[in-house]
Amino acid sequence: MANAGIDRMSPGLLFDRVRPYTPVLLLILLLLGIGIAQPDFLRPKDLSVILSDAAVLFELAAGMTFVIMLGGIDLSVQAGASFASMVVAELLPSVGYLAFPITILIGLVAGLSSGFVHVRLRIPSFIATLATGGIMTGLSLLMEAGQSVSLQQAGRYQCVWITGNLILGIPNVIPIACVVALGGLFLQRYTRFGRFSAAIGAGEPAARAAGISVARYKIMAFGLSGACAAFGGVLLAAKLGSGSPDLANQLLLPTIAAVVVGGTAITGGIGNIGLTVVGTLIVSIVRIGMTFLGVDIFAQQIVFGTALVFAVFVTIDRSKIAIIK
Amino acid sequence: MLTVEHISKRYGPVQALRDVSIDVRPHEVVGLIGENGAGKSTLMRILAGTVQPDQGVIRVNGTAVTLRDSRHAKACGIAMVFQEQSLLLNMTVAENLHLTQEGEFTRMGLLQKRRMNAAARAHLSRVGLDVDPRTQVGELTFAARQMVELAKALALEERTTAPLTIFLDEPTSVLETRDIGILFDRMRSLKSRASFIFVSHRLDEVLQISDRVYVMKDGAVVAERPADAVTVSELHEMMVGQELHAGYYREDRQGLPQEGEPALEARGLTVRGVFQGVDFALRRGEVLGVAGVIGSGREELMRTLFGFLPQTAGTLTVNGRDLVLRSPTEAVAAGIGYIPRERRLEGLVMDLSVAVNMTLANLDVAMSRNIIDRTRERAIAKDWIERLHIRTPNANQVCRNLSGGNQQKIVLARWMTAKSRxxxxxxxxxxxxxxxxxxxxxxxxxxxxxGASIILTSDTLEETIGLCHTILVMRDGSITGRFDAPAGAKPSQVALLEQMV
Incomplete structure (x- = not known):
């Protein structure tokens, strides 16, 4: 191997080594950049605003991570979250605290249905979830003829575990997101589901030939994504004090961006929850930071769209993919 | 007229071609033979312009050329007729023949189908194929498609001044005997227009059609012979080389299968339209070989035994239980392991670690209380790495970076971990x-x-004969022969071949 030494020094391979750390570098640069421009931004009060924003987004992105890692996509998350906000707002007055588990269960079932449609009926996941998302949006709109549902006084009280500041004045959504992140990390590192998801994402034919039930784990991933989206919707409803059919609109792009900016490959295989934590923080800092720097809220989607293209461009090793569909 | 001089090509640790020189003279059919992995495909890709050699020169009419891509290779008069046919099945014969040449038939941005079909008709008559150029290629037989490919290759002569060389990659493997005869007739009559490089596994055919034969082995040309001065068995020896000595297949270690209940038994096993009425019993400790050409049904039989292609009739008895294996998951649960032909695709998850790949079929061994115990998993992997002498820096190494042999051992280690018998x-x-x-x-x-039971298919008959206790021969979806192959009394290849074709 006379030219091995030259290969190792080539910029392409050097970049391959740095690639996994680019999201973390980006996060640090963003913090420094905005911090220098607006030192107020780094005050604990403002940081906690960013983290609370990130917490809700993270619920959606955490579930999406597994789906993307398996090579699919879940476009129903924002519809699922909005639907869940309506369901929880409707249920709280009648069933009390039970509303929370029921809502998440409904999200799980919705996700499993998307997975079933995708895997068993062999419909591409982006179509399957676009369709189930449409169905959920329709149901949300039908519930109160398109109107939102306010959480009454009692409902707000039942949501204190979400809206309160139990530890050192930190909004509860932040520790809640931490628990979800740890749960995701555990799932991924120490369970069959996490291991087999990684195997299927990185090499589905090989995983199948090793006897792994590919269909089962794919459906499970969509179920998880549905449950996570529903949980995100519940947090959002609690924060805003009402459920609404369009509550989580505008969250789909940031959710996908959070997963992909973190470094999970949109083509599947490479990815993990840790990356999504970083990605979510980046997206939230950009969101809040833009507001802070006075960027028009309507212009923010432009930034996300651009960031998404850039992130996918940077994170995928395109040499392994023959045809980009 | 087309010469390849001292070409070498390396893929990572594998030396695919080593100082290969070949020349093709005008009006000549050159045979190119060698086992799988001998380097024929790499040479073909280099001549097609899709792979660049590390060293060496290609000359067309004495002028050195660098074949940048397939378009450039065609411009240099080198045409390919691929094994996996390159025709688009949803387009017509004429559209396929003139693919990327539509400009010639376009007037004011519109394609003139009438002119294109007329030109196609002329091309088809040259190869003696009587079909309407407006027919969709998908509706043609395999043999007819092959002729369309040949016509497409010949059509090149109108677009280049360079002499035409047509590279035929195993054109006969999917053809019936009668169609092979037709193909050879056409090739002989076309020799006035072009030269051919003919690649085939069937040595008798190579001798029949070629003027000269090159023999490749392990990436190098080991012999060049005029076809009328060499026999099939001589070619065979050159191709296989010293591999053929007695101890190569460890025949001295071939024991006797155990008596008693077979591990796996098939009775009347059938997948409709693919194979039918397959009977065999696989004993413990037995290596059972299945021989047959492409299309004989043996590839599909393997897939059926691992649950990819459930049988439509007949019974499969595994360890005394009648089963229909509906998925690989069920096959693994029944104690069956599978080493696939496509190692890179189905064998390993290339971007995951050695340890993860080893426990993929039986994660239970690495779990305690339903949680993956990574330390234990690594210990299991380390144990296999030592026992099977797998050359890897450590158990966390990604499989993609290992050599093919080490990758294959990892797949075997997986099934041993899964205790597949x-x-x-x-x-x-x-x-x-x-x-x-x-x-x-x-x-x-x-x-x-x-005491494990093994069913084996192989690229070469010697390997099947050398390794197996018993050999089944399949043809057209049925078993046509059964041979005992005890150590020291192995059947001849000729005996097997007679049942295969």
């Missing part, structure tokens, strides 16, 4: 170098001594 080895030595093949043979012997 019935192993389906689908071309287990494909693409391995001689040393790695030897190690796989050792492992097969060790497994069989340990």
């Amino acid at each position: 019935i192993l389906i080895l689908d071309h287990p030595t494909r693409g391995l170098d001689v040393g790695a093949k030897g190690e796989v043979y050792d492992l097969i012997r060790a497994l069989s001594e340990d």
